[in-house]
Amino acid sequence: MVYRIVPPKRIKISIIDIGIILFLSAFIYGIISTAKDWGEIPVYALNISLSPVNLPYYAWLSVLRQFLAYLLSLGFSITYGYVASHNKRLEPIMISLLDILQSVPVLSFMPGVILGLMALFPYGRVGIELGSIVLIFTGQVWNMAFSVYSSMSSLPREFREASEIFNLTPLQRFLYVELPYSTIGLVWNSMMSVAGGWFFLMACEMFTLGERDFRLPGLGSYLQLAAIEGDTEAVLMGLATMIAIIVIIDQLVWRPLIAWSQKFKVELATEEIIPTSIVLTVIERSTLILKIGGVINTLMEKISAGFSRTTPRKSRGKSPFIFILRIIIIGILALILGYASIRLFLLISGIPVNKWGEIMINDLFTLFRVSIAVVLSILWTLPLGVFIGTNPRLSSVMQPLVQILASIPATAVFPIILMWLLSMRGGLSIASILLMLLGTQWYLLFNIIAGAMSIPADLKEAADVFQLKGVERWRKLIIPAVLPYLVTGGITATGGAWNASIVSEYVHFRGQILTVRGLGAMISSSADKGDISLLAGSTIVMIITVTLINRFFWRRLYWLAEEHYSL
Amino acid sequence: MAIIETKNLTIIFDMPNNTRITVVEDINLSLEEGEFVSILGPSGAGKSTLLRAIAGLIKPTHGEVLYRGELVEGVNPGISMVFQTAALFPWLTVLENVELGLKAKGTPPKERRERALKMIDLIGLDGFESAYPKELSGGMRQRVGFARALVVEPEVLLMDEPFSGLDVLTAENLRNDLLELWIEKRIPTKTILLITHSIEEAVYLSDRVIVLDKNPGRIKQEIYINIPHWRDRESEEFIRFVDRIYSIMMGKPITAKPGRPEKYGIPLPHVRVGAIAGFVELIAELEEKEDIYKIAGDLNMDLADIQPVIEACVLLKFIDTTGGDISVTKEGEIFAEADVLEKKEIFKKQILANVPFIQQIIQVLNNKSNHRMPVEFFIELLETKFSTSEAQAQMEIAIDWGRYAELFAYDEDSKEVYLEELLESEEV
Structure with missing residues (x-):
């Protein structure tokens, strides 16, 4: 079984989105600026025993x-x-907000959040x-x-x-x-x-x-x-x-x-499994x-x-007091948003033009790695997932297994990968893609299995009767059935891959810093050096990139699949 | 005083494409104490909407609903309701489902349990208190639906086609059990309002039948059923009532308001050519005039299901249904006997004579130099009168009929209709 969320059918960018970007800017500014005084916060490192x-x-x-x-x-x-x-x-505001927050690279905020909380709770381990x-x-x-x-x-x-x-x-x-x-x-x-x-x-x-x-x-x-x-x-x-x-x-x-x-479950029909x-x-x-x-x-x-x-509900009259209160609250919110957005704008306006160019080029580098990771994942998970999903016996064994594999955090395995790959040429680049792959492939496999399982038996039989084989069978039967599921997995997977770039493109390992070109590396290194404006700028670019890819690629693909092939 | 009254009740829905659809119009009805009333109408007559307005779930656009003389705002305090699909909460047991309404009223737990158990017992579900709805058959689920509605002891019981999802025997069983509770006054309910599309059910159960017209739903006629309970379905007077109501339902719609343009004629029934041809042949084989109601029974079909087929045949003048009886017309007889090609010819003739909308399509195509027109064009025309989905359905039927009669052809890829013969002759 799989539970699929239908993404909102919006692929345009509206005024609400702009409002949300403002809100988010304020938020980013708030978090990142708490990390200004990084130097003063005591280092907290417990000894870890092996x-x-x-x-x-x-x-x-x-x-x-x-x-x-x-x-x-x-x-x-x-x-x-x-x-x-x-x-x-x-409703519309909250849903658009969710939509964009989903694309935020959480790891970008790691230093800000942790240092901010450490400043709030300076004693002991509480803050961290x-x-x-x-x-x-x-x-x-x-x-x-x-x-x-x-x-x-x-x-x-x-x-x-x-x-x-x-x-x-x-x-x-x-x-x-x-x-x-x-x-x-x-x-x-x-x-x-x-x-x-x-x-x-x-x-x-x-x-x-x-x-x-x-x-x-x-x-x-x-x-x-x-x-x-x-x-x-x-x-x-x-x-x-x-x-x-x-x-x-x-x-x-x-x-x-x-x-x-x-x-x-609401459907009263008996379920097969x-x-x-x-x-x-x-x-x-x-x-x-x-x-x-x-x-x-x-x-x-x-x-x-x-x-x-005890008494039936009566319709509430609108009191002028509540109305005024509402206006005041909205006003204060708007002021805070406005102030913080301006501050954020000033912050990132300090970034010289050639730096912006660098951010964009780095963005492309990371985009390239993410794409390779996602394409590679699809290439191997699609045939395997379809194979598993169309064999009911196999899928009842494999599905829980894949579920467990998907839970193994790629970040936990990453240092181990590094340990093995670092001696190679371009080792970090490969390791980075590998980390993204580890993070993405299971979601895809999982969803593809579910999609293949959803192909109705009579359609499969019809395909047999018409002797659909090879490429035709894939084009006419399998791809249409699996596509919406693949997209659902793909959205999660790409988001994860972008996040992974932050930890995998710039690494402290055995006392030295290893890095490759990329937006993730830029975010990590600017956090490392305490370059707040660059951190803010590159984070915003990443948010926008992920949001755009979701809206204009995945979501369009999803609705294309839904409208044309919906079963 | 009437328990429930509606005054000039009109409900208009705003559709997404800026059109407004009048679902029910100018409904004046009243439910008196001790009355069992049925509202009968074809699908699309707004029966359920009317019921929901009385329940207070939908706010009327114009007019008002009164409960014991008081204006109903929000949910009507005197009612309870049984839904078509029972609408039980699958995560609650039978007992919990029945108790829910009392819980909301704040009835103390002990009293609540007693009342719920009593009601479960009364409705014949003893022993199933702790079962989940999923474990029950459809009929038993609907019994829970009744128990849940009745346990709050409403003055008015509203029922939205509660028997239509059940198989024949189960439905009959449940109908009789409900009727028994009602006639023997074992429930404190003062009046019952039933929505149904089954004439027989309405005549069997109720004291008064209100027939609704469709597009928009208006009261067409009220019929008092003055046969004492229990009623015998085979009896002559029962059949007479059924026939009478049937001819009221099938008869001409009440005169349209002046000024309403009827450009495209009455809406085409949603019936494909195959069904029309089959039905005409079937009727033609009958030796004499036959009772419509009986035909439905013989075919083992619901009246609601064959009604559109009959409407289509009447529209094309293949059959005649005066007075609740059905017979083939002369055209119908020829049509039934004809071979495939002749059938197409006759069908074409009947369409051209009786379906203004298809005439209009042909006219438009004739006037265009390339004799082609996107379907969208006609759908937009239809949308001035119908909802978007209905407009699409109308167009689909028109294409089906027109194609069969070879009046025009349809190109699936470009979504265009075009005149075939003209194109060919021009190319030659």
Whole structure:
């Protein structure tokens, strides 16, 4: 099974987008400028021990960070999705904002966020810990929020009408109707998001700015250190732990959740393969869990009963006070936005023209690498994915496996790749593309399998009857069926690849700096040197590039596929 | 005093392409205590829209809905509703689904449970309290839908084609169970309003049938069914009512408002040529005049399904349906006997005589020098009168008919219609 989000059918750029770019500029300025006083912040680096005895503890810390970031994302995405789907005035703004935020290279903000939070919490590990959690959060929250929004705004008409007829309070409606209806999509996207979250976690557990090392004890820093020190044994131990954790989480969390979420499926038709989980069966039989469930139920009821309407709702008159308040709030917001955007503009206007040229050329270099990575991924995942997807038996074995592979964070493996490739000519360039490939290919494979599985049996039979073979079969049957899925995977994959360029084009390794030309390298090196205006400028260019590629390439392709080949 | 009343109720929808569609127009009706009323009409008559306006789910464009003399704003406080698809929440058990309405009212848990269990029992679902809707058959799901609607003890029960998704036997069973609760006053409901497209169902259940016309939905006629319950479907008076309502439904639409241009004639029924030809042949084989209602039964089809076919045949003057009986016309008889080529000729003749819209297409094509015209042109013409999707559907039917009659041809790639013969003769 796969849960596919339909991207908005907009491929133009509107006034709202411009407003959002302003907002984002203010945001970028805010974050990047907190990092101005980098020199004054004490270096925080814990000693990481490569002894395998410490691995369980490190792994536990990494999981904990991931868990906290996920809780934050969950709360945020439900709130955001709810508000966006219920407030008609905010809806277009909030959705366009999501759309662009999805294209933001989170790693660009890593120094700003972490240093900013360290300045806020100068003592102990709190600041840097919070920073890593915030970064993971920003890496995983957007598609979750989008999924909640799209579920809640596509609530079937009869459900909406039934909850109106029975006069459910807004809270009851949320608890008994809207949230359950959003569950399947939310679980699916949570799984994808957490897989992506590992990528950022590994990157921000250990990083270098200029001369200073920042380290948090965790699995990511363990792996990086092991690779830098060339300790193959530790690398293997670390990798094994990583995979073990991902498998355990898959079995203990995602499988049971997916099986459980089937209860929220609306289609009453019987599904061919119903996801099952042994863990879920065990949980459901446990009396303790049943008791807890009962307590939650009564609690939910008590809370919602407190808000029960005893009198029918009356239409609220518009009070002039609220109107004025609204104007004031909008005014203040506009002022802040305006101020920050101007500051950001001044900041980047300090970049000389020839630097801009360099940014553009670097942008092309990275674009080239990203394209190679994506094309290579498609080249091998398309045939394999179709092969797996059209063999039901194979796909039931392979799908969970690919899901696990997709969760292995490329950033964790990157130092190891470097260890092997650095001696080669152009090693870093290859390593960089390899990292992007690692980040992109599983999403694509996963989606292509799902797409191939969705080809109806009668179409396959018809193709057999007409003896469609080879190229014709691909053109007439397979490509049309798989394309929308491929695009969905492709959007995630390209976004990931751009992000990966930031950590892979400019690397601190064994005390030296390795770099290749590219926008990612530019972002990293300007962060490294504390060149704020260049950091802001190159980040903005990356955001715009990713947004444009999404809108004008992937989304156009998606709607082309939907309109022409929709089954 | 009437429990529910509508006054000059009109609902107009704004469509995305800036057209406005009047869905129902000028509806005045009232539901009195103790009455079971059915609203009957062809699809597109705005039955469901009307029901939702009474429920307070849709705000009327003009006019008002009154509940016990008071203007309804927001959801009507006196009603409850049964949906066509039951609309149960799949994540809640039968009991939780039934309890939901009471929960919203703030009924204390103990009383709520008792009332819900009692209602589940009453509706015949004893033993299924903890089942999920997915585990139930369609009929049982709809029973839950009834229980959920009735447990809040509404004064007015609104039903939106609740039996139409069920198979014949299940539907009949559920109808009788509901009727029993209603006649024996085992539920405190004071009046019931049923939306249906089945004449038989309306006559079987209700005290009064309101027939709606379509495009826009207006009340065509009200018929009181004064047969005591339980009614015998085979009885002569039952059949008489069914026949009468049928001819009302099939008869001429009430006169169009003056000033409304009827340029393109009445809308073409959504029926392809194949179905028309098949149906005419079938009727021609009958020895004598046949009751329309019975034909539907013999064909094992829903009246709503064959109604457009009949409309199309009547439009082309192949059959005649005066007084609820059906018979072939002279043209119909010739058409039925004819071979393929002759059939096309006759069809062409009938189209040219009876379908102004297709005449207009030909006229336009004749006037153009290249005898070609993009379909879009005609669709835009149609959009002045129909919704975009209806305009497209109308065009599709016109192309189907016109192609069959070889009046014009259609080029799928360029999306153009063109005159075939003229082009060929000119090339020669």
